[in-house]
Amino acid sequence: MDNQVKCKTRVADHGEVFTAQREVNAMLDLVKQETLRIDSRFLEPACGSGNFLVEVLNRKLEVVKSKYKKSQLEYEKYLIIAISSIYGVDILEDNIQECRQRLYEIFDTEYSSIYKKKCKGNVRESVKFILDKNIILGDALTLTRIESKEPIIFSEWSAVNNNMIKRRDYTLAELLAQQPQEENTLFSDLHEEIFIPTPIKEHPLIHFLKLAQND
Secondary structure, eight states: OOOOOOOOHHHHHHHHOBOOOOHHHHHHHHHHHHHTTTTOOOEEETTOOHHHHHHHHHHHHHHHHHHHHHHHHHHHHHHHHHHHHHHHSSSSHHHHHHHHHHHHHHHHHHHHHHHHHOOHHHHHHHHHHHHHHEEEEEEEETETTTTTBBBBEEEEEEEETTTTEEEEEEEEETTTOOOOTTEEEEEEETTOEEOOOOOSEOOOOEEEGGGGOOO
16 A cells, blocks of 8 residues: 655654555545535544545535536535535644645635635635634544543534524534434434434524634
């Protein structure tokens, strides 16, 4: 496998190895239909600088462009939904910063190429806000943040009522719970019973262009 490393010390200290794009694509092709669903959520618990998440976003943005580019507002809404479905955790701060930056640049390059001077600053602010919430400096083994040791909390972003977004916050521990309760379940697209966690906070509905104000 053609992997890359930043330095041997990081490999020894943190087990850091970056998977090359060829392997990333091969692995994502195993769940290709999910990568092409705009709202299908992906969590990479050791995201590094984002090789997997970058490719997931590339695939989702192709779908958004093919379906919605004729309407800027529709494109922007589904762009936000696509980005909000991508989550990552890593124990190294420079990886988190690089991952956020790579994902933002992919979005911004695509957005700018389509709408040029019609691009909106509040779309960019919403994307930055989501990436700050979804790409987290933490330890996926202990389910805690690196600096504060507090539980990792992720936000679920759901589109409701046309252009409105509902945000619910969950602990990662709750999201990963493997004890489904009979009266509180739903079924995935694969008809697998999954646990519905309880949010620790629910935020008011807000327009997707104003997400950066929702904190």
